[in-house]
Amino acid sequence: MLGVVVNLNHPAHFVHWGFFQMSISNLIAIIVMLVVFAAAILLPFPGHRRRGGAS
Amino acid sequence: MSGYLANWRAENDAARVWKGGYRRYDLLKEVTIAIGVVLGLVVLLSVLFSSPDERPSTIAQWSRQMPLDFASTAVAELDGTSGLATYGPPYNHNAEGQIEWFIKLQKWFGVSHPINTAADYVLDPLAAIPGRPDLTRAISTYRAAPAKRRLAWASAYANALAATKPAPRVVRGHIVLAPGGYGPVATLMNSLLALAQSGGLDGALLTSRQFFQTDYTKPLLFLADGSQLDDRAHAEHLLGEQWGMMNETGSYPGQVWLWLYTFWYQIAPFNSSDNSDVLVMTVMSVLSLLFVMVPFLPIVRDIPRWVPIHRLIWRDHYRSAAGAE
Amino acid sequence: MSAAAAGGPPAAEPAMKPTWTGRLRAAALHRWPPERLLPDVQPTYVASWIYVFGALSLASLVVTVLSGSVLALKGPGWWHFTSVGHFINSTHMWAVELFFFFMVIHLWGKYWMAAWRGGRARVWMSGAVTFLVAIPCALTGYVSQQNFDAQWISTQAKDAFNSVGIGAFFNLTNFGQMYSYHVLLLPVAVLGLVGAHVLLVRRHGVVPPLERGRVIGS
Secondary structure, eight states, rough: OOSSOOOOOOOEEEETTTTEEEEHHHHHHHHHHHHHHHHHHHHHOTTTOOSSOOO | OHHHHHHHHHHHHHTSSSOEEEEEHHHHHHHHHHHHHHHHHHHHHHHHOOOOOOOOOOOOOHHHOOOHHHHHHHHHHTTTSSSTTTTOOOTSSSOOOBOOOBBBBHHOOOSSOOOOOOOIIIIIHHHTTSOOHHHHHHHHHHHHHEEEEEEEHHHHHHHHHHSTTTTEEETTTTOOOSSOOOHHHHHHHHHHHHHHHTTHHHHHHHHOOOOSSBHHHHHHHHHHHHHHHHHHHHHTSSSGTTGGGOSSTTOOOOOOHHHHHHGGGTTTTTGGTTTOOOOOOHHHHHHHHHHHGGGGGOOOOHHHSSTTTHHHHEEEEEHHHHHHH | TTTTTSSSOOOOOOOOOOOHHHHHHHHHHHHHHHHHSSOEEEEEEEESSGGGHHHHHHHHHHHHHHHHHHHHHTTTTGGGTTHHHHHHHHHHHHHHHHHHHHHHHHHHHHHHTTTTTTTTHHHHHHHHHHHHHHHHHHHHHHSSSSSHHHHHHHHHHHHHHHHHHGHHHHHHHHBHHHHHHIIHHHHHHHHHHHHHHHHHHHHHHHOOOOOOOOOOOO
């Protein structure tokens, strides 16, 4: 394989909550989505203080 | 109600056209930067993690690694008791398929991919083997026997395979069972096992209609009736009850967007119903329709106004507007 | 400068019977005048990072199609036997993961903005249908991998399609059919839907902020 730095070809680890189970990689994907969404609406947007154009 | 609709209309009218200020913006530049960012991320992820590619199972492998499981699957195809043989449409008429109330979509769409499990998986592949008069005799004997006798032979063979005292043995590629009334079935199964282990059955099932093939339905459904695929899937957490629809082989991220689809299979009444698939498809079709129709659903369309996430998104606009007043 | 003055053909005289072509051109120009189709200004309220996720979703789709085109050029078996092929397959897989990742965040943002307001219901609906069509597009890709994952997914998912009768003409275990859907039919559907979605956004503009009883923009 070309350039594999992190080998993910091994059995996944899972988290279990009652009847719910999810792989760590899927859980990371969901957490990253939530973090990115929160960051997108919280982080200041550049140039936002300029009043451009006609009002 | 009329007050609610009036507010809805007023809200829509107010949002139709923006009469406020504009500022400089480069659409093409934004899309170009986005493509660059995504390309960079994709290359980085590919270099870091690559992608999974677990080799497919073959009938040859299955028959070599699990000869008894292969034989018990084959005898079930022969006597019409296998999962595929009793599936119903689109493969055969031996069941009605899944039903929802009076709606029998599986049955109504008919048998479009006919599979006769006894002929397709056992008798026809064996009949093509040349230079085996004993096998030819066994096939004729089986075909000529009345249905009840054939079933009795096959059942006896299947029971012997499942027995623990004495347990079946495999000696030099040959299944050895306790003496019993198996008729020609023992010869058929041992011949089929040899054909499978040589790789001939993979090819025979694929090219049964013509030389050029791209349709793997027959060999795949035969494999799926056995335990080879199931065992591999269980090890990789891909089974339905393991929320497998969301998962990928190895430790790769899978299909997280299927979370709601697989969720229903984990709970009653879906998890114990014979009609779980059609029930889940119905629920998800209704939810998908509601998802598309969100703009028209009371309460669902009002939640964004009640939960002030929008006040964070447009906080600079609200600040400027308040300042201007 | 008119088309005629620039050396192009003149438009039909008003007295002539309108042509289909002329009518289509007039309707398109009315809905998408050039400065609306390719604007170089945007409303001042478009000032949040959440707005970039539509472009990121589109960009992910572009990279998915590009990587998929390389795979299509070399045929479905190539990536199993060469390192370069495997790398291109990896880029295709991660582009798809990013496509769904960015699309869902885009969807969350648009929901909390109630972006269907002001005649933009079709924008929401075309986006929702894009998401729903992208799922079988991905599914046909998964069953075209020609590896164990494809074997498992096709033999399991077939039950869902068979249960509603669709399996009678959409056979997940038929590699040739699934590959055709994945490489041509469903990408065309997704790209068509995304095109309609983007054109609708350009027509109606980005939705203004939710206001409490105030006239927007005054």
